[in-house]
């Protein structure tokens with residue numbers, strides 16, 4: 001019932017298939033324009049995908065956990081993996097994806113029944129910095145080894161789609177924004193075709209990057225981002241902590257490493273086929 005009400009409020013934002021219900025939820029899919037944004041820029045922002053009541057339940061659990069205190073020695077790991085690790089697999093976090101329109105919208109890009117169940121989310125808090133001026137944002141691809149991120153040396157762990165959900169408003173740049181380098185999925189695809197996907201073991205490809213975009217938004221907005229888009233968190237020079245959850249979605253045929261998806265970036269995006277080759 002709740003889902004239906006929510007969908008009715010937002011029906012105009014996404015494409016809704018008449019009278020089709022899935023688990024009590026109207027079937028929803030990304031619009032042509034949203035898929036084109038993913039195709040061209042590698043990402044799209046989807047306003048209001050997660051209802052406020054679910055945002056608040058997640059925030060309450062996170063703030064309660066933070067209030068218990070954090071071991072300073074853990075901070076470097078929390079920063080690169082996840083804060084509040086005990087909550088990562090709890091429904092209060094996983095429902096933000098699996099029990100909201102975010103799941104069906106993601107399936108509309110990757111394929112119905114083609115996404116492995118998401119077992120956990122990264123709780124990504126970006127605390128204010130006192131650095132003035134703040135540093136410029138830096139970008140990376142996920143799944144590369146770094147001392148604290150849990151990816152072992154000598155392996156690459158790519159995936160299909162990064163889904164970010166803002167749990168706090170991020171109205172201005174330099175507020176801990178999720179930051180993307182638009183179009184880099186195409187640039188890196190070309191690079192990996194020439195140098196091989198394993199070249200990522202040597203570090204980020206030495207290519208010229210476009211101007212980064214610091215994504216502003218509101219609590220409840222979701223961002224769908226192709227795995228192969230350079231991204232990072234902007235420094236947070238605002239007075240407020242930025243709260244977000246990141247889910248890393250894998251196509252059902254994607255195990256830890258799927259090099260062929262790095263040189264053929266739409267291989268696992270069945271739902272994008274209808275818009276490809278129709279650029280205008």
Ligand SMILES: O=C(O)CCC(=O)C(=O)O
Pocket residue numbers: 080122124126142176177178179231232233234244246
């Ligand atoms: O917190 C963010 O906005 C970005 C996080 C990120 O880049 C990552 O975890 O790979």
